[in-house]
Amino acid sequence: MNIALIAHDKKKDDLIRFVLAYQPIFEQHSLFATGTTGTRITTETGLPVHRFRSGPLGGDQEIGAYIANDKMDLVLFFRDPLTAQPHEPDVSALIRLCDVYCVPLATNMGSAEVLVKGLERGDIEWRSIINGNE
Known part of the structure; x- marks a missing residue:
């Protein structure tokens, strides 16, 4: 995924x-990240990460394009809900x-843990449900 x-x-x-705590799960998937986040993940975990631009420079929109083109699964x-973000419209989009x-x-x-543990169990089958391939 x-x-x-x-x-x-x-x-x-x-x-x-x-990511370090769940590295064995992440190793089995293709990872994508915005600028600095992607660099830090690669540096600190050794995992390969496809990096987009930083969020304020269009990285959120690049990930959004992957979502819209059926290329992103999770x-x-x-988010930091206590700090105003200059690119909040991109985050909302x-x-x-x-x-x-x-x-x-x-x-x-908390919600990331639930999704990653579900991913590990093979629970995330939403594409097959949407496409009628159950």
Whole structure:
């Protein structure tokens, strides 16, 4: 599966710890991330990550295009709800695209854990359900 990993600045450390904790699961999938987040994941975990631009420079929109083109299966976006983001409209658009295209989205560590453990068990079969391939 293609998994997008995104984190606001104050949440990057949390995302790195999360990826390290579930590294055996992430190793089995293709990882995508916005700029600095992707660099840090690769540097600190050794996992290969396709990097898009940073969020404020269009990375969120690049991931959104993958979602709209049926190329992204899961999005983990560790958001900082207490800090204003200059590119908030892009963040909102990305979240909206996940809803439009039924892409599972976690915006915090608690919901990310549920999705990643479901991924490990093979529970995420939403594409086959949508396409009638049950």
